[in-house]
Amino acid sequence: MKTVSTLLDPEWHERYKRISRLNIRSSIYDVTNRCNLRCKGCFFFSSDEHKKSPDEMDIAKWDAFVKREKERGVNLAILIGGEPTLYLDRIESFYKQLHTFCASNGLIKVPRERFPDMIVGISLWGDEEDEKTLRGKDTFSISRRNYDGDKYAYYLYTITPRQMGKIEHIIKKIRDIGLKVQMQILSNDENVDGFSWTTKELSDLRQEMDEVFEKYPDTVISSKYYHEVLTTGTMLNRKFGWMECPSVTRPLDKRSPQPKRLIEFIRWAADLKTMHRCCTSETRDCSTCKDGAAHMSWVMVNKRAHMQSAKDLKNWIEVYEMFAKLYQFIPW
Ligand code: SF4
Numbered sequence: 001m002k003t004v005s006t007l008l009d010p011e012w013h014e015r016y017k018r019i020s021r022l023n024i025r026s027s028i029y030d031v032t033n034r035c036n037l038r039c040k041g042c043f044f045f046s047s048d049e050h051k052k053s054p055d056e057m058d059i060a061k062w063d064a065f066v067k068r069e070k071e072r073g074v075n076l077a078i079l080i081g082g083e084p085t086l087y088l089d090r091i092e093s094f095y096k097q098l099h100t101f102c103a104s105n106g107l108i109k110v111p112r113e114r115f116p117d118m119i120v121g122i123s124l125w126g127d128e129e130d131e132k133t134l135r136g137k138d139t140f141s142i143s144r145r146n147y148d149g150d151k152y153a154y155y156l157y158t159i160t161p162r163q164m165g166k167i168e169h170i171i172k173k174i175r176d177i178g179l180k181v182q183m184q185i186l187s188n189d190e191n192v193d194g195f196s197w198t199t200k201e202l203s204d205l206r207q208e209m210d211e212v213f214e215k216y217p218d219t220v221i222s223s224k225y226y227h228e229v230l231t232t233g234t235m236l237n238r239k240f241g242w243m244e245c246p247s248v249t250r251p252l253d254k255r256s257p258q259p260k261r262l263i264e265f266i267r268w269a270a271d272l273k274t275m276h277r278c279c280t281s282e283t284r285d286c287s288t289c290k291d292g293a294a295h296m297s298w299v300m301v302n303k304r305a306h307m308q309s310a311k312d313l314k315n316w317i318e319v320y321e322m323f324a325k326l327y328q329f330i331p332w
């Protein structure tokens, strides 16, 4: 029988042991229904999720809610929205009780005297031109000033089809201000003309992602297997989609048979009562979903399937390490 010990040499076995101790249990929280941008392709606004329920305004209720989440076993709070930095007191409810990651468009600087080591993932959609087209603003010129040299921030660089051949340019700009970067792929939820992927583009993209990862290992937090799974939507000959997705809200998950999934994962709305279907939006077509976190989690929950060979298991370890670095369970 193949076991971890028979598949791995001592060095890889140590790496395996380091991550297998982590037992990460995440959930996702919409901090608010408001945002200071309206990006074309934002899964939140394009699906009208912001209209489903109002924001809870009482901060004491946020404190009590986070306490309950902690008791439920959550050890990683992923804050999204809307734009979380519009409500720092709500962020603080999480930060003082749980290991917290905050996604942000970077237009408002998280005050480091209040949140010294909170991990901030700053969204960036393509280059200056793409950002103006899709987000109405070149956010990088603002976020780079806000987070220059910040040790606990990194860029969530969403690659668009127009970025082909230009990725290195962006990676260098991020490296030059001392930040790390994770690469994602645009899902184009609002079908903006010229921003949908062809199979050929995705194949070329995989190669380009591999190249920048090799060239900038201190800046790019990634793994080649992640690039493969994300660009092909395939893992071990299985196709990503609704019946495989690990990031579906537990109480709403009526799939049969149940796939491997994130334990007790829930995505909560900002009223602290409503649950959303998954880590992106209910209206997104799962067959075209390119969500990076869902693909990483897909690999992570399927450890057993990666125990057919040493190569598969190492791929699994690298994706797990990538995730653990991005949420600072292990150092960059
Ligand atoms: S910044 Fe984020 S939440 Fe706001 S509109 Fe853009 S994608 Fe949506």
Ligand code: SF4
Pocket (backbone or CB within 6 Å): 241, 242, 245, 246, 247, 248, 277, 278, 279, 280, 281, 284, 285, 286, 287, 289, 290, 291, 294
């Ligand atoms: S849209 Fe994406 S994240 Fe949501 S259930 Fe479908 S595959 Fe999963």
